[in-house]
Amino acid sequence: EAGVVQSPRYKIIEKKQPVAFWCNPISGHNTLYWYLQNLGQGPELLIRYENEEAVDDSQLPKDRFSAERLKGVDSTLKIQPAELGDSAVYLCASSFYTDTQYFGPGTRLTVL
Amino acid sequence: QQQVKQSPQSLIVQKGGISIINCAYENTAFDYFPWYQQFPGKGPALLIAIRPDVSEKKEGRFTISFNKSAKQFSLHIMDSQPGDSATYFCAAETSGSRLTFGEGTQLTVNP
Numbered sequence: 001e002a003g004v005v006q007s008p009r010y011k012i013i014e015k016k017q018p019v020a021f022w023c024n025p026i027s028g029h030n031t032l033y034w035y036l037q038n039l040g041q042g043p044e045l046l047i048r049y050e051n052e053e054a055v056d057d058s059q060l061p062k063d064r065f066s067a068e069r070l071k072g073v074d075s076t077l078k079i080q081p082a083e084l085g086d087s088a089v090y091l092c093a094s095s096f097y098t099d100t101q102y103f104g105p106g107t108r109l110t111v112l
Numbered sequence: 113q114q115q116v117k118q119s120p121q122s123l124i125v126q127k128g129g130i131s132i133i134n135c136a137y138e139n140t141a142f143d144y145f146p147w148y149q150q151f152p153g154k155g156p157a158l159l160i161a162i163r164p165d166v167s168e169k170k171e172g173r174f175t176i177s178f179n180k181s182a183k184q185f186s187l188h189i190m191d192s193q194p195g196d197s198a199t200y201f202c203a204a205e206t207s208g209s210r211l212t213f214g215e216g217t218q219l220t221v222n223p
Contacts, residue, residue, distance in 0.1 A: 004155070042118075042201045042213025043156065056210060091155050100146075101211065103155030 002026070004104030006092050012110045018080035021107045025073065025094030032069055033101060034077050035091040043091055043103075049075065050097075079109075087111045116204050118214030125221050131189040133217045135202035138183065142204040147176065147187050148213075150199045159200070160187070192221045 005024040013019050025032050030051050035043035046065065048056040051072040060067065064083070069075040079086055089106040118135045125131045135145075146161035162169045162176040162185065169176045175188040189196055202214040 040216065042203070042216050043211075044213070045210045048210065093155070098207065100158050100161075103157065105153065105155050 004092055004094055004102055006090075006104040006107055008107055009105065010108050010110075012112065013082055015084055015111050016081040018078065019082050019109060020076055020078045021090050021092075021109075023075045023077070023092030023094075023104060025075070025092070026102055029094035029096050029102075030072065031095045031097060032075050033093040033095075034067060034075070035093065035103075037089040037091055037106065039088070046077070082109075082111045084111050116202060116212050116214045118202050118217060120217060121215065122218045123220070125192045125219065127192065127194060127221055127223050129192050129221075131187075131192045131196070131219055131221070133187045133200055133202070133219070134184065135186065135204075135214050136182075136184045137204050139204070139206070140183070141206045142212075143207060144205045145176070145178065145185050146203050146205075146211075147174075148201045148203060150201065150216075156201060189219075192219075194221045194223050197221050 007022050032049045034046040036046055037043045047060045047067050049069045065079055067077045087110050089108050091103055091106045093101040093103045095101045116137045147159045148156035149159045150156040160171050160174045162178050164180050167178050173190045178185045197220050200217045203211050205211045
């Protein structure tokens with residue numbers, strides 16, 4: 001069974017540029033999560049989807065971050081414009097309802 | 113009140129030794145306590161988890177000890193192996209809510 005797929009794996013951009021990350025969850029998983037992981041720290045939830053609905057986006061900086069999950073499967077997380085402090089690993093995870101969360105390998109973002 | 117505090121930040125153990133990582137929480141509404149293992153360049157992967165109705169859970173070389181009154185739980189890795197070298201995160205969750213992670217422990221097992 002394929003795991004959570006994320007792309008790109010690495011991204012280097014100049015500050016103030018836009019960037020987008022893509023996630024394909026495990027087949028059949030209706031819940032999808034985006035996490036931010038700073039170096040040496042645990043993941044922090046940005047947004048959680050149940051199917052197409054964002055049910056917890058209280059930690060998403062909505063002035064520059066946006067996310068969508070069209071058709072309740074794949075999801076895209078966007079940052080516009082990126083700031084130096086956004087350099088981190090962006091993790092996607094999925095689960096069947098609130099069962100075990102399975103994480104993808106993450107996208108390492110470097111903002112110069 | 114949502115924090116989960118983890119210690120130590122790093123741990124070096126000899127092959128065959130016991131690795132012990134501790135976590136403490138404040139929110140008594142937490143009802144699910146998983147441990148995740150993360151290798152460099154990979155996402156965290158569930159290792160073992162416990163609910164507060166039991167005081168201990170063992171899976172192979174990995175054991176969670178849970179002390180509800182002290183609001184503490186710990187991971188014990190018996191017969192530690194070099195392949196166990198990774199970062200370990202404790203976490204806590206209430207039903208239907210977000211997973212709150214600890215700060216992580218970088219474990220190194222020397223051969």
